[in-house]
Amino acid sequence: MQADRKLLNDLTPELVQTSTKWYVTFFIFLAFFAVGIYALILQIDKGHIVTGMRDNVVWGFYIVNFIFFMGLSYSGALISGVLHLFHTGWRKPVIRMAELITVISLIIGPFFIFFCIGRLDRLYFLFIHPRIQSPITWDVIAISTDLVGCFIYLYLSFIEDFAILRDFSELNVAPWKKKLYKILSLGFSGTEKQRKLLLNARTIMAAMIIAIAIIVYSVLAWIFGVTLQPGWHSTIFGPYFVIAAVFSGTGLLIILMWIFRKVYHLEEYITKRHFVNVGVLLTIIAAFYGYFTFSDYLTKWYGSIKMDSILIDKLFNQYYSLFIFANYIGILLPGIIIAFPKFRTIRNITVAAIIALLALWVNRYIIVIPTLETPFLPIQDFRTDWIKYTPTWVEWALTLAGVSVFAMLFMLVSKIVPIISISEMQERDQNEVMK
Amino acid sequence: MKKYLPKILFLTSLMTLVIVPSQSQEKPKITPYLELQYFKDTDEQAYLKSTLTYSMNRMVLPLAGMVINFSDGSGGQSLASMVTDDKGVAKLLLGGEVKLPVNKEGFWSFGSEFKGNDTVDGANSEIAVKDLKLEMTLSLADSIKNITLKAHSPLNGEEVPVSDEVITVYVSRMFSLLPVGEATLDETGTSTIEFPSDIPGDENGNITIIAKLEENPTYGNIEKSVTEKWGIPTSYSVPTTHRALWTKTPPMWMIITLSILLAGVWGHYFFAIISLILIKIDSKRKKSKDEYLT
Numbered sequence: 085m086q087a088d089r090k091l092l093n094d095l096t097p098e099l100v101q102t103s104t105k106w107y108v109t110f111f112i113f114l115a116f117f118a119v120g121i122y123a124l125i126l127q128i129d130k131g132h133i134v135t136g137m138r139d140n141v142v143w144g145f146y147i148v149n150f151i152f153f154m155g156l157s158y159s160g161a162l163i164s165g166v167l168h169l170f171h172t173g174w175r176k177p178v179i180r181m182a183e184l185i186t187v188i189s190l191i192i193g194p195f196f197i198f199f200c201i202g203r204l205d206r207l208y209f210l211f212i213h214p215r216i217q218s219p220i221t222w223d224v225i226a227i228s229t230d231l232v233g234c235f236i237y238l239y240l241s242f243i244e245d246f247a248i249l250r251d252f253s254e255l256n257v258a259p260w261k262k263k264l265y266k267i268l269s270l271g272f273s274g275t276e277k278q279r280k281l282l283l284n285a286r287t288i289m290a291a292m293i294i295a296i297a298i299i300v301y302s303v304l305a306w307i308f309g310v311t312l313q314p315g316w317h318s319t320i321f322g323p324y325f326v327i328a329a330v331f332s333g334t335g336l337l338i339i340l341m342w343i344f345r346k347v348y349h350l351e352e353y354i355t356k357r358h359f360v361n362v363g364v365l366l367t368i369i370a371a372f373y374g375y376f377t378f379s380d381y382l383t384k385w386y387g388s389i390k391m392d393s394i395l396i397d398k399l400f401n402q403y404y405s406l407f408i409f410a411n412y413i414g415i416l417l418p419g420i421i422i423a424f425p426k427f428r429t430i431r432n433i434t435v436a437a438i439i440a441l442l443a444l445w446v447n448r449y450i451i452v453i454p455t456l457e458t459p460f461l462p463i464q465d466f467r468t469d470w471i472k473y474t475p476t477w478v479e480w481a482l483t484l485a486g487v488s489v490f491a492m493l494f495m496l497v498s499k500i501v502p503i504i505s506i507s508e509m510q511e512r513d514q515n516e517v518m519k
Numbered sequence: 520m521k522k523y524l525p526k527i528l529f530l531t532s533l534m535t536l537v538i539v540p541s542q543s544q545e546k547p548k549i550t551p552y553l554e555l556q557y558f559k560d561t562d563e564q565a566y567l568k569s570t571l572t573y574s575m576n577r578m579v580l581p582l583a584g585m586v587i588n589f590s591d592g593s594g595g596q597s598l599a600s601m602v603t604d605d606k607g608v609a610k611l612l613l614g615g616e617v618k619l620p621v622n623k624e625g626f627w628s629f630g631s632e633f634k635g636n637d638t639v640d641g642a643n644s645e646i647a648v649k650d651l652k653l654e655m656t657l658s659l660a661d662s663i664k665n666i667t668l669k670a671h672s673p674l675n676g677e678e679v680p681v682s683d684e685v686i687t688v689y690v691s692r693m694f695s696l697l698p699v700g701e702a703t704l705d706e707t708g709t710s711t712i713e714f715p716s717d718i719p720g721d722e723n724g725n726i727t728i729i730a731k732l733e734e735n736p737t738y739g740n741i742e743k744s745v746t747e748k749w750g751i752p753t754s755y756s757v758p759t760t761h762r763a764l765w766t767k768t769p770p771m772w773m774i775i776t777l778s779i780l781l782a783g784v785w786g787h788y789f790f791a792i793i794s795l796i797l798i799k800i801d802s803k804r805k806k807s808k809d810e811y812l813t
Contacts, residue, residue, distance in 0.1 A: 216769040216777060225777075229784055236791050243798070270795060271802025278798050285794035292787045299780070 091509050092252055095502040098348055099249070100256050102499065110495055113488040120485020123478040124199065132202055134478045141456040141473035146200035148448045149483055152332065153193030153490075154227070154304055155325070155444070158297040159333020160186030161234060163365075165294040168286065173515065174361055176508040177353045180501075181340050183241055185333060186234045186293075188493045192486050194227060199482055219307040226300040233296050237289040239268075243282060244507035247272040261500065301326050308451070314391035315384070315455035324376040331373045332444035334366045335418075338437035340494070342430065344503050353504050356430055363422040363433040366440060374415040377447075381411075395458045403454055406446050414443020546638075549573045551582055553642035555631045557739030559651070561729075565613040569631040569644070572607050581607025585633055591619055592628030592645045625649050625674040649674075651681060651738040655730050657714075657747050664714035664749055668702050668730055672738070680708025684732060690718055691727040691744075702730075720750020 127134050137144045164182035167175035198204060214221040246269035249255055250262070272278055305325035308316040318324070338359060345354040384392045399407045418436035421427045453473050551573045559565045567589055571582045587609040589598040601609035609631075619627050626647040635641030649672050656667040666688060670681040684704050689696035699718065702710035720726040726749050732741040762770045 216773055217764050222777075225781070229781070233784065233788060236788055240791065240795075243795075270799045271806060272798055273802055273805060275801065275805060278801055281794045281798050281801075285791040288787055289791050292784060296784060 088510055088513060091506050091513075092248070092255075094350075094352065095504055095506055095509070096249070096252070096255060098498055099261070099500070099502065106495065110492060113492045113495075116481075116484045116488040117492065120482045120488070123481035123485070127199070127478055127482075128204070134476060136474045136476050136479060137200075138470045138473075140459060140470050141453060143200065143452050143456060144473055145475050145479040145483055146196040148445070148452050149486055150193050150196040150200070151304065151325075151448045151452075152445050153189045153196065153486065154301065155329030155448075156333045156336055157186050157189035157193060157230070157234070158301040158326070159330040160184070160189065160337070161230075161237075161293040161297040162330055163333060163337060164237075165290040165297070168290040169294070173512055174357060176512045177350070177504045178337060178341055178358055178362065179508060180241065180503060180505045181344065182333075182337055183234075183238050184494060184497055185336055185340070187238050188490055188497075190227070190231050190234055191493070192490055196482075196486065219303065219310055222303045223307060226296075226303045230296050230300045233289065233293060237286070237293050240282065240286045240289060241505065242501055243269060243272050244274075245501055245505055247274070248506050249501075264500070298326055301329050312460050313455050314389070314395040314458055314460060315451065318380055318384070320376060320380055324380060327369060327372045327376055328444055328447060331366070331369045332441055334362060334369055335437040335440035335444070338362050338366065338434055339441065342434040342437075344498070348498075348503060350504060353509065356428075359430045359433045360422075360428055363418075363428065363436065366437065367419045367422045370415050370419045370440065374411075374419075377411050377415070391458060391460055395454060398454050398458055399450060403450050406450050410443045410447040410450055414440055414447065548635075548637075549582075549639045551633065551639055551642045552579075553587075553631060553633055553644045555629060555644040555646050556734070557629065557646060557648040559739065559741045561742055561744040563652075567611045567613060567629055567631070569601075569603075569609045569611075570607050571603050571609070571633055571642070573639070581605065582639060583607060585609075585636075585639070588632045588634070590630045590632065592630035592647070595630070598629075621649075622647075625672065646739070648739040649737055651732070651741050652678075653686070653730065653732065653741050653743045655728070655743045655745055657728070657745065657749070662716075664716060665711050666700070666702075666714050666728065666730070667709065667711045668704070668743075669709045670704055670732075670741075671708050680704075680706065681738070682706045682708055684735065684738070686710070686730050686732050688712060688714075689729045689731060690750075691729060696729060699728075714749060716749075718750050719753040720748070722752060722754050724748045724750045724752040726750030 135144060160182045164179050164186065167179055167182070198207065201207060210220070210224050214224070246265045249257075250265040250269050255262075272282070302322035302325065305321040309318055309321035311317060341354050341358060341362070345351060381396065385396050418440045421432050421436040457471060457473060551571055554570045554572075556568045556570075557565065558568055569587045569589070571585050571587065572579050573582060574580070581603070583603055583605045585603045585607075586600050587603060588600050589609075589611045590596060591598060599611050601611055603609045621627055626649055628645065628647045630643060630645040632643040633639075633641055651670055651672050654669045656669070658665045658667065668686050668688075670684065670686070671678040672681050673679070682704050686702045686704065687698055688700045688702065690699050691697075697718075699715055700712040702712045704710050714728070718726060725746055727744055727746045728749070729742060729744040731743075732738055734740060757766055759767060762768045764770070
């Protein structure tokens with residue numbers, strides 16, 4: 085399969101050469117990962133006493149990170165799936181990044197569950213002794229299904245590019261990469277029949293990915309929603325989590341667009357228009373997210389159920405700064421920055437995205453921890469370290485390790501496939517010529 | 520660097536002045552609380568229970584791994600040394616017939632002592648108790664179930680009735696004891712109470728009835744229990760065919776919904792995989808056709 089020479093020259097250099105800066109950055113992330121491994125070994129050796137989790141606050145950073153990464157994953161799926169189904173032309177440079185966010189986050193997220201489980205040697209019980217009535221079982225089935233689906237969807241989007249790279253004779257990559265392209269391209273040569281098969285498969289998977297993403301993240305929300313815990317027992321937790329997930333993922337997409345645009349000099353392909361379009365998407369989702377947040381807390385506050393009132397009081401006192409950052413600054417600031425054309429610069433939109441992403445992480449934190457500190461049944465023991473959760477360096481190290489692995493995987497994938505899909509860009513160019 | 524050296528030295532010495540004295544200050548010793556109790560169970564086995572705890576931040580916490588010396592309080596003769604468990608409890612079995620000297624009033628004296636260590640102060644406790652024999656008889660008259668309790672205490676070779684003591688009657692339940700009545704012993708040391716007829720028992724109607732004299736200053740803790748078919752036969756087993764959120768078998772609608780969802784999703788996956796296989800087949804066909812033509 086042949087492709088436009090300019091596209092090949094612009095989008096493949098990173099596959100061939102690797103700068104010193106890339107190596108330095110990679111090894112910094114690797115160092116963080118190594119510290120995380122040490123922390124994990126310490127945790128397995130000494131037990132969960134090295135974390136801040138105790139008898140009452142049994143979920144901490146690990147569950148927050150799990151929900152956060154799962155959210156990023158589903159949002160990537162939703163963005164790439166929706167943009168694919170609606171045939172939006174401007175999406176083509178960013179769709180691969182969205183697909184990669186989906187898969188990489190989905191790989192990393194479940195590891196935080198493994199860190200949270202006290203008896204890893206019994207992990208297989210989830211598969212051999214499942215209870216269909218348990219939301220945990222639903223989550224295991226859902227995540228496994230989603231992982232397979234996202235891998236298939238990602239691979240479908242790679243096939244044409246693998247074929248192009250296989251046939252690009254001037255591509256001076258290592259022989260193992262050439263062999264990889266040859267095997268994974270499945271002999272795709274762009275015949276009408278092959279294109280039709282690929283298009284049908286991608287369209288169906290795009291629709292499935294959207295449905296799976298909504299169902300899977302709703303299942304994750306129901307793990308909280310079906311309990312009686314104050315703050316969790318909410319009928320809108322399903323859609324609330326889905327919207328929050330799309331919000332965080334959109335923010336991450338903008339950040340990655342900025343990074344790759346700058347590092348790989350893709351200014352011609354990822355333009356201000358892309359930032360504005362995804363930024364507007366971020367603003368719209370922020371509005372929905374703000375609406376769901378307000379609705380959830382309003383009903384809890386008005387209902388005046390004792391434990392809900394205690395929890396809300398705690399959020400507005402002990403967790404005041406985190407609450408304001410997550411539910412006010414995190415929603416309003418990105419909206420203000422992007423809503424006004426005067427502020428819509430690439431840098432400002434990226435800053436708004438960073439704020440949104442951090443706010444969503446904090447939002448997960450104030451969903452999980454304050455509720456566990458304010459349980460439905462009264463706490464029998466008043467030891468401070470049992471009631472108040474304080475993350476330890478082990479949890480911080482593993483959180484940082486997760487983020488580092490995310491970055492490293494992205495960096496490694498960008499060395500194997502172009503970060504912007506060559507086949508998509510070629511299709512866009514051909515459509516523009518036809519117009 | 521040289522010009523900052525005096526400042527660095529000054530600050531370091533200042534820090535040392537603060538840190539070293541605070542390190543060398545001794546931490547105050549823990550003041551424990553030692554409680555000694557006498558128990559006698561339904562098999563007439565007597566034992567001493569000593570609990571060693573301390574108070575911190577308005578919480579009572581156990582002291583585990585501490586050596587408690589039990590003694591015959593009156594003569595100070597050592598009985599045994601036991602180590603407290605993780606609840607701070609040390610137990611000493613005295614056996615069926617406690618052959619220890621009694622005073623003129625018929626009291627045994629027991630003592631427990633914790634000698635203390637580097638971090639915990641010492642503590643001791645003494646009690647004086649009399650022996651008590653408690654009998655429980657169950658009778659059925661005109662469909663009314665009665666429990667007759669009789670208590671007497673040996674004194675100078677005679678059995679003296681115990682009067683004006685309150686004995687609580689319980690029924691054993693799954694997690695705790697259910698009180699069903701209280702009996703106050705009369706001058707003959709006897710009391711009769713009616714047992715309720717609506718208490719569920721096991722599948723055969725068996726029920727464990729326990730009479731207890733609790734934390735009595737004279738006699739300690741005395742217990743007598745008997746198992747009788749006085750409960751209502753109740754079956755607790757759940758048929759395996761019962762489908763609910765909390766049973767082994769999930770509700771049918773759950774299984775059907777999950778099956779439909781999974782079949783739908785994985786069906787689409789198989790369609791995509793089949794498309795990939797067809798692409799591969801088509802490419803092989805095209806390749807062999809191209810080779811044939813050349």
